[in-house]
Amino acid sequence: MNVLQQPGNVAAAAPAEGQTVLSVRHWDDRLFSFRVSRPAGFRFRSGEFVMIGLPDDSGKPILRAYSIASPFWDEELEFYSIKVPDGPLTSRLQKIVPGDRVIVRTKPTGTLVLDALLPGRTLWMVSTGTGVAPFASLMREPETYEKFQNVILTQTCRRNSELDYGADLHRRLLEDPLVGEEAAVKFRRYATTTREPSERMGRITDLIESGQVFADLGLPPLDPAEDRVMICGSMALNLDMKRLLEARGFTEGANSRPGEYVVERAFVD
Known part of the structure; x- marks a missing residue:
């Protein structure tokens, strides 16, 4: 459901280095999609989701569950998101541009497989x-x-x-x-x-x-x-x-x- 919305808690540990934003497309005033580089060695089944996010002002990661919108064989990872003006993550995520970094946890899971x-x-x-x-x-x-x-x-x-x-x-x-x-x-x-x-x-x-x-x-x-x-x-x-x-x-x-x-x-x- 993609957004992939937010099950609610900020996850604890996150990789020190994020993935590079490759492209962003805003579909309307509420929705956008973006593609990021794929972590080396990362494997998932089509239909699964991962935790992705950005650091807050203190540097602590804000992470939410996002379905991976690209198939398992794609060399990049695609995500699709709503824009929540006051959302802890999406208020920041909707402002990303190519070259920015996004945290991608590498433990996929989900039932839509x-x-x-x-x-x-x-x-x-x-x-x-x-x-x-x-x-x-x-x-x-x-x-x-x-x-x-x-x-x-x-x-x-x-x-x-x-x-x-x-x-x-x-x-x-x-x-x-x-x-x-x-x-x-x-x-x-x-x-x-x-x-x-x-x-x-x-x-x-x-x-x-x-x-x-x-x-x-x-x-x-x-x-x-x-x-x-x-x-x-x-x-x-x-x-x-x-x-x-x-x-x-x-x-x-x-x-x-x-x-x-x-x-x-x-x-x-």
Whole structure:
């Protein structure tokens, strides 16, 4: 959920040396993404998150959990964040420019990984806001297309501008030399707004309940025998999706016990 928001406590020890900011893009007045150098020898699974941050005025690191928005094979690390004017970290992080340094802890973790799901036919990646970040990694993961025949990304935001990052991800995905050809056949993006008028409006949970999303995509309703679901968004979305899925017979998975759905609990946007 990416931001990757802030589970709440400043982590203790951090590397003495941060990673170099390579690029920054501000999508609107509330959202930005940035890329940093990758620590030497750093390994992670697509969909995982790490602690990143900046020092405060006293030099003490302020760290928060951020999903890695780049796939495991990328030579750089990408992150997607909201801007919180008074946020301990994001008030500082939104001001970074290329050449600055950002602390990146090298202990990735998280539940939004393919290993936590049982085999299935269709993968649903359900997000709100910056919760799209871990899916930005998974949609560029070759294994995603090896395991699933259909890959659906849903993103629900209040305003149209908040969907721009996801739209750009989709464009870049289709141009990707590694997975672009398969993604053109298997991947679909389903974006909705809840406040500003757009082509599709409504909360994704309501659209699932009404069956509209399935009619729009030409897919059958959610079935634990065929579908696998990943959830990353606001606490309200997470809880509503959990109830919706379990009422349909889905069981929650984990790294140690794969299931039909997984939800990221580390942070909410």
